[in-house]
Amino acid sequence: MGNNDGVTHVIDDLQWRDLIALSTDIEALTAELARGPMTLYCGFDPTAPSLHFGHLTQILTVRRLQLAGHRPLALVGGATGLIGDPRETAERTLQPRELVESWVERIRLQIEPLLDFTGEYAARMVNNLDWTDGLSALSFLRDIGKHFRVNKMLAKDAVSARLNSDAGISYTEFSYQILQGMDYLELFRRYGCRLQTGGSDQWGNLTAGTDLIHRIEGASVHLLATPLVVDSNGQKIGKSTGGGNVWLDPEMTSPYAFYQFLFNIEDALVPTFLRRFTFLDREEITALEKETVERPSARAGQRRLAEEVTTLVHGEQETRQAIGASQALFGRGDLSSLTPATLRAALSEAGLAQVPGLGTVAELFRTAGLASSLGDARRTVGEGGAYLNNQRVSDADAVVDASELLHGRWLVLRRGKRTVAGLEVGP
């Protein structure tokens, strides 16, 4: 899957994949990368129990650099996560330390399978709590704070937005960029790290580090910032069709839902996603792009994209199951022609709830999680958006008959075109 066998420079590859939005001196960086293994880092803050789809850009960019023969440091922000990167809208709520610690652990486990922690270019996991937890307020102010100019800190987008809003900003969040700057300095000192990657929305935080290193160590180190991906409405991606975030944690977003999210990506995003989130080579991606333009309804691009990325994140077996479930539930065939094993597997992927007995259509939709209340369920039925075993239902209060059960046990409920859930009826 690598394409950096010395033929193509990794920077060229990143540019082709549109993964460079901003950078420090790109020529100098290109030359330095060509000279030999470089140590680089990318940080992830534990602001939730899981990383989400958008983080994949960062992780995979790091992976590309590793495949090109460089050494990644994956930083999980045990310290920065306790403080909170200022958002433009409002102050964050501080999370309890134990909670953040548990999130650090979960996020570590998510990153680990995506990078190689063995061999010559082994990645290493670091936590910024290691060099900040014991730091005294006085050393922080004398050794670090002295190198930061407040007027420059105020210029950062999120900070100035907050100052101009009626939300204001706490000293805590204002200090965030200093912590991130320290991280780069620390990793430069400990591991000779000379490149940081991150999202372009992080640019202010990224430059905090390079500036600090320049002032204290007199060294010029590098930055690469990836562009944000937005859909045709300018919305940040990572929103599933269900309206929520697409998480990397399989407990929070099932592999099936993850696969479906990618399968349903709008055509216009297919090239971006294939380049950014897969390790397919240029010829293959170009062919899929062409195919998407010529025969969009075949969804060749989305199909391959979903398969590749789900495999990266959840592994081959989960991906096979997600594909199988998708084919079973959205295939042409009659649901009753599916074998019990296939049906159960498909519904398990899509989401299967147990119920002791049958009830009205509305009750079953709520139980299956397809409606938030009975009223919501009735509304959906009234709108013609409710299906039972692929048949549109018109009476929300009708009691479902046992003869509807597939193989005597299961019901396939669907809301709208693509939200499916199953019910297993019986003791």
Add this chain to the structure above:
RNA sequence: GGCGGGUUGCCCGAGUGGUCAAAGGGAGCAGACUGUAAAUCUGUCGCGAGAGCUACGGAGGUUCGAACCCUCCACCCGCCA
């Protein structure tokens, strides 16, 4: 510490005694068209079958009646110190 402004449903935001479950926008959901796309148009969008219930930062109060008036509390913003 002083003075002034603010806190509305997922988000933004109107509302300043009954006609307010609360305008408008966004997001979400559904339908039509399609391809399990996009765009567009339409409908919908607290809970409840309904009576009704819960809701406009929190707690009390005035009133036949409060998101709207009063008191206290919490938090936020601005100016002054």
